[in-house]
Amino acid sequence: MRKVFILMLVFLFIAVNLYAAGDLIVEGNVGIGTANPVSKLEVVLEGAGAAGSFTKYINGVSGAFPLIKKARGTAAAPLSVISDDTIGGFSYQAYDGANWDNAAAIRAVVVPTLRGGKCFKLYKSRYI
Numbered sequence: 001m002r003k004v005f006i007l008m009l010v011f012l013f014i015a016v017n018l019y020a021a022g023d024l025i026v027e028g029n030v031g032i033g034t035a036n037p038v039s040k041l042e043v044v045l046e047g048a049g050a051a052g053s054f055t056k057y058i059n060g061v062s063g064a065f066p067l068i069k070k071a072r073g074t075a076a077a078p079l080s081v082i083s084d085d086t087i088g089g090f091s092y093q094a095y096d097g098a099n100w101d102n103a104a105a106i107r108a109v110v111v112p113t114l115r116g117g118k119c120f121k122l123y124k125s126r127y128i
Contacts, residue, residue, distance in 0.1 A: 068108075085110045 031037030033044035045051040056064035068088030073079035081087065089107030093100040 081110045083110055 029037035029040055029042065031042050031044070033046070034042055043051050054064035054066060056062070070081055070085060070087040071078035072081060072085070087108040087110065089105060091102065092104045094103045095101075
């Protein structure tokens, strides 16, 4: 009984600290709906419904969207992006009964401008 009580205290201490900090830092991969995530964040949904959603309430023109950022270097010492760097994007795949095949992709790429600054272009592609 004493071991159970100590374990409950440890769990409570951890839970209170996580709630107080508001952050949960995980080394490795995180899975929602899967026990074996293969990427930093993998969400698996079976059945109807959205696998994820973004909702924003604001009295203005801004909408809800994910923020994708890219820098070279490291988190401690970020460096500027250069021409042809892919900033980010989305890939869509469809299952054909045996494999997951690429169906389409959207990506944002850095392209040079005439003044030497940076310009960003959105590319859409369709795999056939």
